[in-house]
Amino acid sequence: MSWDEVMPLLWPATRETLYMTGVATLFTAVLGLLLGVLLVITERGGLLPAPPVNKGLGVVVNIGRSLPFLILMVAIIPFTRVVVGTSIGNAAAIVPLTVGAIPFYARLVEIALREVDPGVLAAADAMGATRREIVGKVMLREARPGLVSGLTVTVIALIGYTAMAGTVGGGGLGNLAVVYGYERFETKVMVATVALLIVLVLLIQAAGDLVARRLTHR
Amino acid sequence: MIQIEKLRKVYRGRGREVTAVDGVDLTVAEGEVFGVLGRSGAGKSTLLRCVNLLERPDEGRVVIGGRDLLALRGGELRRARQGIGMIHQHFGLLGSRTVAGNVAFPLEVMGVPRAERAKRVAELLELVGLTEHAGAYPARISGGQKQRVGIARALAGRPRVLLSDEATSSLDPETTASILALLRDLNRRLGLTVLLITHEMDVVKRICDSAAVMRDGRFTESGPVPELLARPGSELARGLFPLPPAEPRDGSTLIEVTFTGGATGEPFVSALARKYSVDVNILGGAVETVGGERVGRLQLELPGDPPQNAAQLAFLRESGLAVEIKNPDREDAR
Numbered sequence: 097m098s099w100d101e102v103m104p105l106l107w108p109a110t111r112e113t114l115y116m117t118g119v120a121t122l123f124t125a126v127l128g129l130l131l132g133v134l135l136v137i138t139e140r141g142g143l144l145p146a147p148p149v150n151k152g153l154g155v156v157v158n159i160g161r162s163l164p165f166l167i168l169m170v171a172i173i174p175f176t177r178v179v180v181g182t183s184i185g186n187a188a189a190i191v192p193l194t195v196g197a198i199p200f201y202a203r204l205v206e207i208a209l210r211e212v213d214p215g216v217l218a219a220a221d222a223m224g225a226t227r228r229e230i231v232g233k234v235m236l237r238e239a240r241p242g243l244v245s246g247l248t249v250t251v252i253a254l255i256g257y258t259a260m261a262g263t264v265g266g267g268g269l270g271n272l273a274v275v276y277g278y279e280r281f282e283t284k285v286m287v288a289t290v291a292l293l294i295v296l297v298l299l300i301q302a303a304g305d306l307v308a309r310r311l312t313h314r
Numbered sequence: 315m316i317q318i319e320k321l322r323k324v325y326r327g328r329g330r331e332v333t334a335v336d337g338v339d340l341t342v343a344e345g346e347v348f349g350v351l352g353r354s355g356a357g358k359s360t361l362l363r364c365v366n367l368l369e370r371p372d373e374g375r376v377v378i379g380g381r382d383l384l385a386l387r388g389g390e391l392r393r394a395r396q397g398i399g400m401i402h403q404h405f406g407l408l409g410s411r412t413v414a415g416n417v418a419f420p421l422e423v424m425g426v427p428r429a430e431r432a433k434r435v436a437e438l439l440e441l442v443g444l445t446e447h448a449g450a451y452p453a454r455i456s457g458g459q460k461q462r463v464g465i466a467r468a469l470a471g472r473p474r475v476l477l478s479d480e481a482t483s484s485l486d487p488e489t490t491a492s493i494l495a496l497l498r499d500l501n502r503r504l505g506l507t508v509l510l511i512t513h514e515m516d517v518v519k520r521i522c523d524s525a526a527v528m529r530d531g532r533f534t535e536s537g538p539v540p541e542l543l544a545r546p547g548s549e550l551a552r553g554l555f556p557l558p559p560a561e562p563r564d565g566s567t568l569i570e571v572t573f574t575g576g577a578t579g580e581p582f583v584s585a586l587a588r589k590y591s592v593d594v595n596i597l598g599g600a601v602e603t604v605g606g607e608r609v610g611r612l613q614l615e616l617p618g619d620p621p622q623n624a625a626q627l628a629f630l631r632e633s634g635l636a637v638e639i640k641n642p643d644r645e646d647a648r
Binding site for chain 2: 213215216218219220221222223224225226229233234237238240311313314
């Protein structure tokens, strides 16, 4: 294959990767944030102590995090079918991507929220703030840089996961690299996809760092 | 203004029980500055956190401005807390908000409309002298300025009570002095009642009208500061005026004399020496200004056993001095 033949393959694959990563990130950000907040506030001595709930969520998160993505993707095919109506293709890949990334991001959210100075939370409590205000205006707001950094790490992990989307008939750069680069020994395709992935990751990391820095007031 | 009765707080965990506050009674009059002095672990922080129910006491009553706080729940308690300002050792400022944003926070919680909020924030910053730092983030200002923000924030809801949790403990001596002066000023100008906890003797000396010494969850002494200083055996007096350790020699009487207020002007040592023709030996002493009054302690040695000095001791006591005999306790020494 000449470079002229490689180029037209790259753009659709990149778009597919961005599509899968983008949609999965959207859902992960919302649901992972929610789960992370729940993990923190339901613990003993938290804002909404519910130790059994906390324990249950912890177990779910740990199970979610211990399953290799490839296996998770296959294992939840029935669920995927319920959600998007099919178990094949890019849209079908988004479901396991999201399911896999939620517990990952939830843990990072948990870490970021724990970093918030308990003295600030106590101060808000002493001012008569409601729990909702303490979570929204203090916890989440104070933790913003950490939440953004965590999301950056999650997005990059998601890009890695999308490489396996081909397993369920999805596309993307990873799939392109496997199908052309690996199975057909097209080194140029391999090199091009790897280069694109590196650039993509660097850009996302740079953007994440920039936003996190903007939110840090040191 | 603040009334606490038989307060008890026990922490339980892993089969262990720690009684942090063990039956404390405390009354702070309106407009008074009351200091609770104690080492770390004495339970004073828990006590303070029980006053606005950041911690729920196991037993006892907490009445502020005539309201029994323990009877309040949910929204009522939150509203009551909005009327009690609190400042913290590590300031508790939101790093993600500017100075003005931090002061505005309690106003948002109280549901004050935006325009009014801005006006009130400007007033409060003016009050603590931080107007020009309104747009700065907490990480960019000094510790003393941070505590001023903390004070402005605590006063946002026009509270009648201010709780201070080691507010000057992480500040250097000069900054401490300026923060204490500010608190004293606010106490006088706004009639603010202040309950503070501290491990620094200096804080009690500078601004407290009344004080208590706390140890192992209990008050070992409590009362108006001048009265405590004059009380024989007072820990507060000993702490404020450390005297060198001294052993009474045989055939002499070792006494510690505390003089407050009016007695400071009297030349009682020379009067004693002249009247009884005794050689008074001054071993040590200290004079301080406490709450605007001159207070001091002297360690004196008189020739002769305590019984032989009965008249001399009576003379000193009649002069309005608190006299403590440091000779070992024997029935004749009493």
